[in-house]
Amino acid sequence: MICVEHLTKQFGSGAGHVLAVDNVSFHANYGEVYGLLGPNGAGKTTTLRMILGLLIPTSGEVTICGSRITIDPIGIKRHIGLVSASAGLYQWLSPLEILEYFAASYGLSREYAQERIRKLIELMDLGSFLHRRSVTLSTGQKQRVNLARALVHDPSVVLLDEPTRGLDVIGSNVVFEFVRNLQKSGKSIVVCTHQLDEAQRLCDRFGLLHRGRLFQEGTLQNLRDATGQETLVEMFLDVLRKPEESDSVLGFPESSSEEIR
């Protein structure tokens, strides 16, 4: 499982500093899908990047399978798979070469890597374009390669950053099935998205992030009880209407409301 405690990231110092993530804590158990939700600029991606070790937290701790990010920032990456809609592929490599490259990068033995790749080819149905250069693949095929790549080292935690951005209905459905499969196999999953309706279908528990702070957390029922709103969209719009009610919510930009669908 993944456990995030008091994670904080401050960019810059002095008067011009920005508190991108402010004391965020949450966890995702095995077989649980946790949705980290919020509009653009809420701090989702920054949180994700700190978990991945791409950014050094100003304070706080992330623990995955007993590894701590403050102690072993490189070792902790072995337990994480990252799926990002924006991630590209190496255009001159074939899907098979890409999978082999990532398997070696995670230090898998040759035999185990072959077995994992064989399973993923089957799971993601990559067989028909396995040896083609990635530059020639369609968007859907690229997406499947990307999903397979994230799982090549069989991580116990999978982070999905805006996994359906730019995808059509079929593409989004592939992602949904992917997440359901991961859930069944007992992985801890964190989904970062501003697509609230999708998140509502996908996640077991939610953390609502706003200006770097978690202002609500729990199952959909917990959130409904706490906010008196029916849907996640309504909950966010409610916060936007009454910014003064929370100290953490300081002048939420009006344009951001459009980003919440």
Next chain:
Amino acid sequence: MNDGEPQSFKKQLPNDQTSREWWRQQWSFTRKELQETLRDPRTIGTLLLMPLLLYPLLGMVLRFLAIQGVMNPIQEYRIAFENEQTAGIVSSMLQRGEEELAKELPSEDTSKPKSLWRTIVPNKESSFNLADAISAGVADVGVRLDAPINNTETERSGLRLKIVIAKDYGISRTAGTIVRERLRAFSLLMVTSINEDINHPSPGRVEQSVQYVPMLSEDIGILGLLPLVILLLTVTGGVYPAIDLTAGERERDTLETLVALPVPMVRILAAKYVSVLAVTLLTGLVNVIAMTVTGYALGLQSTLLGDAALSPRLVLSFLLVLTVFGAFYSAILLLLASTARSFKEAQAFLIPLMLLSITPAVAVLIPSWRLDGLLSIVPLVNMLLVAKELFEGTIHPLPAFVAVTSTLVYAAAALAVAARRFGSDALVVGGQMSWADVLRRPKSGRDVPAMHTTLLTLGAILPLHFIATGILGQSKTWSPSSRLMASAIFTALLFGGLPASVVWWNRLQWRATFRLYVPSLLIFPAAILLGVATWPWIHEVVLWSRSLGIQVLDDSKVKAVQSMLESWKSVSPWLIVGAIGVAPGIFEELFFRGFLLGALRRSLQVGSALMISSIIFGLFHVILSAGAAPERFLPSTIMGMILGWLLIRTGSIVPSMVMHVCHNSLLLVMATKSDDLGKIAFGESVAEHLPAIWLIASAVAISMSAVWMYVISHRDSNRSTMVGSKESQKE
């Protein structure tokens, strides 16, 4: 300092990968980068199309010029003589030699012009310095007599002639070859027919020797432009892959997944570096081939290279220089490209670099710029000078070695900084982190220096050490005690002060970086014993490396050591031991074992870290601007390994300091007590092996102290583990 610190490196620095797995993984990184680069049509475009189009075009221009007479490859060479008398004699010799050669090669007769040379002789009034005339380009080649001509005995036994050639100038070299071939043919003719032609008294055998003079004229041969050509070849090859593999990762949105890998960024960047270097070298190779083929096809090889063309040794050396130069330039390219957030920005960084590097390339064309002293450690310039002197045939191995080593160190430092920049916050998040941020003092530090910090420190210490030894070498007028004091101060500043300022600046932990832990007191007897018992074997290693031909004993060096020992007789022995025994013992250990080995150990296997730090330690004892000591490489490297082993076993810097101080001090005491022992101490003893009994005693003492050291450190590390587990149980 306290006793409770971790004793063993192994426990503190877990590394579960075997070295085979490590290399397999590194190869996988490299293969991916090579595939990415070499499958890209744009790389192949710059790699193949550029030279394929450029050289035939360039060749056609040269040929056109040749036809126009501007650069006639088969011209009338101008041969200068000191006076008319010599001109008369040598001209007839050349003419007869020419006739002999023509007999051997009758088919070429028709294509050759009637007269291959014309003579230039000074007026009777004016004096004519041949060397100056050739330097100034008045003539292509000069011939003068080395022995008086009116001596009848000499006339019988033969003549000695000196051929004066301008070394940077292809035409002069070709003219020199023509003269020498004809004189040789003439000499051969005389030797075989000396008794046959009694009516024509002949000068007999002609001995030749060559004197090279620098070319002062602005009209430098194309040969002199070769360093510039090397530079351009290297630049065109590496630029596109360097940008594509770094800024391209961000452009294609693959950087984030790359940075999320559980691998230190320096390893990924090392793979990218190998790929850039490979393309650079391939480009170089393709260029050389294209240049040679074009030269042959258009009959321009003698114009381009003179008589230097196409000797396999020269081509091999050329490729070697290209490799080292490419290694340096690729690292710089990668460093700049790693900083860029986009393709466009990377291009904006690299174009000024390319323009800037043309300046030193043109500057090394100045004949008085030679590869020695400070120039041998100036990046870029040093390798260009190596290339230049290689083609002139005037290169000396030692400055070339210094140039190559320092260039490789600079490349490693550049690569380490690139690794720090590549994948940093600024690139991943797209922030505005600038170069100023790299130079800003960090707010929080780590325990031991990171790889890039280590390599940068090494990159700074190497040239400074070179300069410091140069200053000490120049200080012959100083009193012996001031020189000793200066040496101690330099040692302290370089190996103590500089690393200390790095630790302070980066907010590193002093104790962890320099391994300032108090070891078990029981270790000290073993360290002292090792310190006093190792020298006989080190002496044998000096003899052995000499038997391998690493250094021919040079009288001036022996004299220098003798005069140094002589001068020390007036100095207090405490000062000598303090300056050359204790100071290096303490400060070199702080840097080489504490700082360097500790940092390398973080990223490498213990064996590789020990080996690399020891080799660097060995190199520092060789690269001295005041005179190199290649025979010191092996013994110093072996000492480095023993001292490093001591540190790894005990986890503390103190035992290796004790051993180093004891070793140095003992040798110094020996040196001041007896001249013979002094020669042994400074590695200048001729060849005497030590008595077998000394070696046996030394071996026994070394083994005993090693076993003792092993047992004590093993016991201590077990104890600290047990204490640790008890404490964790309490928690």
